[in-house]
Amino acid sequence: MDRPDVIIATDCGSTTTKAILIEKEEECYRQTCRGEAPTTVEAPFEDVTRGVLNAIQEVEELSGRVILDGERIITPAADGRGVDIYVSTSSAGGGLQMMVGGVVQAMTGESAQRTALGAGAIVMDVLASNDGRLPHQKIERIRHLRPDMVLLSGGTDGGTVSHVVELAEFIAAADPRPRFGAGFRLPVIYAGNKDAREDVQQVLGEKTALKTTDNIRPQLERENLGPARQVIHDLFLEHVMAQAPGYRKLMEWTGAPIMPTPGAVGLLIQTVARRRNINVVGVDIGGATTDVFSVFGDLFNRTVSANLGMSYSISNVLAEAGLSNVMRWVPFEIEEADLRDRVKNKMIRPTTVPQTLEELQLEQAIAREALRLAFEQHRALAVGLKGVQTERTLSDAFDQTAAGESLIHMPDLDLLVGSGGVLSHAPRRAQSAAMLIDAFQPQGFTRLAVDSIFMMPHLGVLTSVNEQAAAEVFERDCLVDLGTCIAPSGQGKAGEVCANYEISRDDGKESGELRVGALHTFDAGPDQEVDVSLHPESGWDAGAGAGQSIRRTVRGGAAGLILDGRGRPLPFSDGDTVERVTAWNQALDLYPHQ
Numbered sequence: 001m002d003r004p005d006v007i008i009a010t011d012c013g014s015t016t017t018k019a020i021l022i023e024k025e026e027e028c029y030r031q032t033c034r035g036e037a038p039t040t041v042e043a044p045f046e047d048v049t050r051g052v053l054n055a056i057q058e059v060e061e062l063s064g065r066v067i068l069d070g071e072r073i074i075t076p077a078a079d080g081r082g083v084d085i086y087v088s089t090s091s092a093g094g095g096l097q098m099m100v101g102g103v104v105q106a107m108t109g110e111s112a113q114r115t116a117l118g119a120g121a122i123v124m125d126v127l128a129s130n131d132g133r134l135p136h137q138k139i140e141r142i143r144h145l146r147p148d149m150v151l152l153s154g155g156t157d158g159g160t161v162s163h164v165v166e167l168a169e170f171i172a173a174a175d176p177r178p179r180f181g182a183g184f185r186l187p188v189i190y191a192g193n194k195d196a197r198e199d200v201q202q203v204l205g206e207k208t209a210l211k212t213t214d215n216i217r218p219q220l221e222r223e224n225l226g227p228a229r230q231v232i233h234d235l236f237l238e239h240v241m242a243q244a245p246g247y248r249k250l251m252e253w254t255g256a257p258i259m260p261t262p263g264a265v266g267l268l269i270q271t272v273a274r275r276r277n278i279n280v281v282g283v284d285i286g287g288a289t290t291d292v293f294s295v296f297g298d299l300f301n302r303t304v305s306a307n308l309g310m311s312y313s314i315s316n317v318l319a320e321a322g323l324s325n326v327m328r329w330v331p332f333e334i335e336e337a338d339l340r341d342r343v344k345n346k347m348i349r350p351t352t353v354p355q356t357l358e359e360l361q362l363e364q365a366i367a368r369e370a371l372r373l374a375f376e377q378h379r380a381l382a383v384g385l386k387g388v389q390t391e392r393t394l395s396d397a398f399d400q401t402a403a404g405e406s407l408i409h410m411p412d413l414d415l416l417v418g419s420g421g422v423l424s425h426a427p428r429r430a431q432s433a434a435m436l437i438d439a440f441q442p443q444g445f446t447r448l449a450v451d452s453i454f455m456m457p458h459l460g461v462l463t464s465v466n467e468q469a470a471a472e473v474f475e476r477d478c479l480v481d482l483g484t485c486i487a488p489s490g491q492g493k494a495g496e497v498c499a500n501y502e503i504s505r506d507d508g509k510e511s512g513e514l515r516v517g518a519l520h521t522f523d524a525g526p527d528q529e530v531d532v533s534l535h536p537e538s539g540w541d542a543g544a545g546a547g548q549s550i551r552r553t554v555r556g557g558a559a560g561l562i563l564d565g566r567g568r569p570l571p572f573s574d575g576d577t578v579e580r581v582t583a584w585n586q587a588l589d590l591y592p593h594q
Helices: 048-063 105-118 135-145 162-174 194-204 226-243 247-253 261-276 314-321 323-327 336-348 357-381 429-440 456-462 467-478 577-588
Strands: 006-012 016-025 028-038 085-090 096-102 121-128 149-152 187-190 209-212 280-285 290-296 299-305 415-419 444-451 479-487 497-505 508-515 519-522 529-536 550-555 561-564
Touching (some): 006 048, 006 456, 016 048, 016 456, 016 467, 028 048, 028 467, 085 261, 085 456, 096 135, 096 226, 105 121, 105 149, 105 357, 121 135, 135 162, 149 162, 149 226, 162 194, 187 194, 187 226, 226 247, 261 280, 261 290, 261 299, 261 415, 261 456, 261 467, 280 357, 290 357, 299 357, 314 323, 314 336, 314 357, 323 336, 336 357, 357 429, 429 444, 429 479, 429 577, 444 550, 456 467, 467 479, 479 529, 479 550, 508 519, 519 577
Parallel strands (some): 006 085, 096 121, 096 149, 280 415, 415 444, 479 561
Antiparallel strands (some): 016 028, 280 290, 290 299, 444 479, 497 508, 497 529, 519 561, 529 550
16 A cells, blocks of 8 residues: 555553554544553563553544454455554663664764664663773673663774774673573674674674674764664564564554654654754653754754653752752742652652642753753764864865764754653643743744644654655644744843844734843744844844844744743853742743742
């Protein structure tokens, strides 16, 4: 079937399995129903398909469409029954957990990390010849972590062989057992110097399920991550998924290969960026981890902050950010011990939701810091290739991406998408917009949006069979437009004029001064286009250069149009935290009954 018209898609998460029904209505695809059920990968069920069937049954009840015949999904659709295709993603059982290795930590080690992260894995550790650990410590580490898979890289093609073979010997000496399938050998992917393939085969061929693919760093100045990512995906299905309880049956049901949940989200972000020719940053903040995705130009990066989350990892957010950084977002006085008690309560009761306004404000303050820290980690990994000696030409003088410099250039960002409970389910959409703006500090003109019901994984795997359906549902049903943030970058004294603005809408024009430290909002609905002219003062840049006027047509959203005159980076000073944050909250009408 070239283009299926009725699609059922599931995402098997660690706690919940979510199903959505997508149907072609007239000339476009829409998400029509959704259902969810507890994931059943662990005892007493130990069969992931039970949760899938329960979630699909809920979709059946809500839609009135017969999809199941006993425990069989009816395909293809006919006479209003069944579906044309079933697709699924999974992060049940902890998702795909990998170790990676490279000869030099800041070069092939980082390339290996980017490869695994882009394929949807959680990177448990990075082994490198120069990581400072003794051989027995490296061997112990491999044994202790028990990864699902190891990616071994190192050396450019034609370069030295001994270092990468030494890393292979550490893996062989550790002889780790995979998490699933006691009788199976650990999958190891070798994607390093092609001259070392025979030696690595001799060391690992008998002890592991070794798979060789193209070097991820064939030359110092070039990365080649695609082939290794494809092998990771294939081995994920063959070794990890096939051994997890019930997944072999699930794989027989699906009309496309099962994808790791983060890998599917990354694929959707890349598809949207390519189809619309824009730069995108996406974030998914969960209970234990925060994933950040970015596409700038044709460069895709993903990072996992494995200890930054809003329930299981919330204490770690407080520890890593520091008490003062969390407190700078709190619009009331609170004792340090009280804050720590509240955070620990959330950690030991991860499913609780805020019951009071103060609890909500504390949770959103911590979310800002979790998002900020995750984005800083992302920027640190999304960099130009290290170890490259570049000849600088006249054109290079205008290139911002030197070796080791972050590829994330905020003035070029077009769309910022948030996902995860604290963002998607905030009581007011303006609160979601404020968290994204405060954590990511976008510059210039940036469209803000959230994933309405965490549909991005389903749509990501759908792109592999019907890209048009995935793109249409993403735009119409998945994204909730929050509006556009317009933020000139610069620094100045509070109260000084940093820019003059003119805003033209259907109901007339509005003009005024944007002062340093001020926030302004303007009503503009999701389908409303607004002409904005901004005339920054010297030293302030809205995207056209310091002091240069700029005019753009932007879209509104649930939070409208937000003019941010606070400067970049956001200035913080001791002593007036509560007053300042309260003024910001009031300007955006975040907590109207406060």
